[in-house]
Each structure stands twice: as C-alpha cells, then as structure tokens.
Amino acid sequence: MTSRNLCTTAELAAELGGADVGVIDASWHLPNTGRFGAREFPLAHIPGAVFFDIDAIADQDSGLPHMLPKPDHLAAEMTKLGLGDGMRFVIYDVLGLFAAARVWWTLRAYGAKDVRILEGGLTKWIVEGRPLEKGDAHPKPRTFTPRLEHKFVASLDEVRAALASGAAQVVDARPADRFRGDTPEPRPGLKSGHMPGSLNLPFSEVVEHGRLKPPEALKAIFAAHKVDLGKPIITTCGSGVSAAILALAAEEAGGKLEGLYDGSWAEWGARADCAVATGAD
Template identity: 50%
Template structure:
C-alpha cells in the first residue's frame, strides 16, 4: 500500500470540499481513560460541518471481552451505513488530538472495502485554527448502505504474533506504545495487564511519527523506522494497547510504501492479560 492509498489531506483542502455531496467527514476521536476526555461530548460541543461521529468503543465485536475488538464485516457495515457512510464515497476521517485515533478508522474502512479514505492532517485543532465554521449537536446525516468487501488478511492474530517472534522469522513486530510502557517502567492504563513488551518486539512510539498534531514528512517517518531497525522490505505486524495507535504506525508505513503490514488487533490488551504469553521488561 503506497502513499496514494494512505491519503493525508489538509484543513485548507477540506474547507473547499466539505460541502460536496460525494464526501463524508467522520470524527473518529477516542482517548485513553486517563485523558479524561470524551470524543462524543467534544463532537457535540463542536465538529466540522456535516461530520458524523464514529464511536470506537461501540462499533466492536460484541462477543469479545477485548476493547476495540474488530467487529465482523456485517456489524461494521451496519454501523457505518447507519452513520451515512458508504464504501463508494470519498471519506475523510479526523480526531481531536491531531493524528491519534483517526488512522484506526482509516484502517477499518480500508479493511472493509472503502477505497477512497483520507486522514485530516492536524485533525480538528487544524480545522479550528483557521477559524473555520463548526457545528454543534448530533449529526442529522441520513443513513445509507455500506457494501463491505473485507480484506481480513491485514489482521494479525495472537498466533501470527507468536510465529513472528520466533527466532529466525522474517516478520517484525513493532509496538506503538510509549517507551515507558514498552519498557515496563509504568503500570498499564488498563487494570489487570502486565507491564512490559513482547520479547523480540521493537518500539516505535506513535508520537514519534507526529509533531504538533501533524504527521511528520515521509522522509522523517522513514528515518524514525530506520533508527528503530525496522526493515520496510520485510513483513511487519504493528501492535499497541488496544489496536488504536498501532494504526498510526500502519498509516505511516503505508505512506512509505511498505506492502506487507498487518495489525495485531488484540494488541497488549490480549497479550498482557494472558499469563501463558511471555513478557519482557527493560531495566530502568
């Protein structure tokens, strides 16, 4: 997947397109509980005109205990359609942090068959920085049909990760969590999870790909992965806490043209909770 399939658009561009009937704008804001922020509450207080709100905590696999577990194509299509999102529309996703949770929806939309999906660089802060208009309250966009065409080969399971971590495997596991969480120096924000990382994984904090809420240049992102020892020509599995910020890495890798990238949907919420899976901790 190259840069043309990992589209990044500016607030200036979006301002000229926001009223077009073939465009759907989606607020995909989500925050860790420790941030004490509500994506939906902030959407109601102000959002890009015409936008709809996608709730990462609700559009999930109802049979899984894991947070943000990927829903079935049927569940996702029903939720997207109810919001007025069609797979054949142009779609722009954004979040309230700049670049954080929006790439998760970009990844899901692409996974389930949408072709033309872009992320708003700088997110809602970039939109309001230009003193552009905002709407308040719930969206009144009419529902539609989302024709799902799943590409589930982009999803990695815990077994895939175990195989990738075997000595001699060509596949690299790249963790998007902060350095302190990866090293096991701090407690996980979700109760019941061990601290540390998968033995053999490498750490590329998603914040290393972002500067002042904007995605860094492709050149700088390439340097970040190179410094971490990530080979773009070898298979990669991205992971994080619950599958959200791992999508930022997936988006950045797609910008660079990396072709064999999967996302471990269970991420540390699954791995860190299972006593039968090994955990490594770095010295302080």
C-alpha cells in the first residue's frame, strides 16, 4: 500500500521538475558533529531542491532550539524558497531520515496537505546514481499561506494534563540511557531523566538504513514498548526533531497522533516546576 507520508526515489525522479513539486533539503546535524546542512547543500543536492534551515526558520523568541516558526515568519521564508500553496512537497535529508521528519511535521502543522519524505534520503538517491546539482538555489517566489492545525502541536500544559489524566500517552524518542537519567543531557543546564508517567521508545528503533521500518514491524515495536496505538499519542524528545520521526512512525503504524511536544526536554528539563523521574519507569 502506498503511504501518504513517504515517497520513493523512483517516484521523485518521475516527478522531478514539475511546476507543482517542491523538493526540500532539510539536512540538519547535532551540534557536536561539526556538520552544517546549509554549508553542505551547495556541494550536492537533488536538482531543483531548496534548503530549509530548521534553526533559522524557527521561533527565535522562544529561547528554545528550532521551535515551530510563527505563521508570518514561515509564510515569508516559504515564499522566498518558492514553496507555495497547492504544491506537493518532498523532503529529504543527507542522513536518510532525521530532520526531514521535523520539516514534514512543520508543514503538516501549518496545513500543507501533500507532504512526503524521500525514503532513504540523499544517500539512497546518490547510491542509485541519480542526478545531482551544485551551487545555491534560485527559486521563483510563490505565496504560502500558513493555517495552523493545533492538533499537531502539544503545549507544556497539554503534556502535563495528559500525564496527569492518562488521556494521551506521552512517548519519549530519546535514547534509553538519557530517558533513565544514566547519562547527562547534551544540552547544558538540563536535568537528567524523564517526565513521570511517560514511555520510552528510542527513535533509532523505528529507523533502519536511513528508512522507516515497515508498518507491521512498527506495530510490533510500539507494542514492545507498551505504547497502545489505539490510544492518543503525544511524542517528545530532546528538542523536537526525533519526536517528529516517532510521530511519523505512529502514523505509519496506524496510531492516533495527538500532537508533538515542541518544547520537549529542552523546555521540560530546564524548568524548576517540571517533575523529573529517573530509572526505567
């Protein structure tokens, strides 16, 4: 069955160059890697692609990393990138499946109806010998009208309420050692541990060779981590990037996504009024 969220390299190759197709390079790397997507983009990218910088196209007033941009800011940046209303978007990153999911979620949250992630990302595209382009992008501006759908975004208060009532499962995509509090957080000033009552499903378990695992495998993984796909799910992580991968996985497995906690541990772990638990539960 064809997924509404995923696009194969063959499908993109057939659609490439279409006036209504917007190809987006969303490559982003953790701060400790020393890599920068914006610097690598001009060296090699899929023909016609534009670069979406999740650190720049973000709410700069929040004090938190790469938070969901405000509507006017997103509209202006999308317009400059030539990504407009009525277009079909295909997003990729150099790691196969990482920050592409964050941009997928951002555009879905702002009302874009046709948003897909390239399976295997730029790596698979290159391995298959498909064409590449160098240099900066020079898109023609197109108007993008953001329409925020609040069901995609969970606030701190909504996460607190879900944890207190059990109305939704809060599922943390961070590695197990960070969830347990065994290792310090990579961002300074954050407490170690997790939200009391949250569940842990490390995002690395749903990804294989830079691609999301098949739906049946995803269902088994969610079940193994005590996540009920029949009940609402709120995803969270360190700063909202890998939480988007888990949100994608939940949708592909047939789950009910209640939202992504945008602030994630960057917000929760920094606040004195947010309780923290350690250990496996």
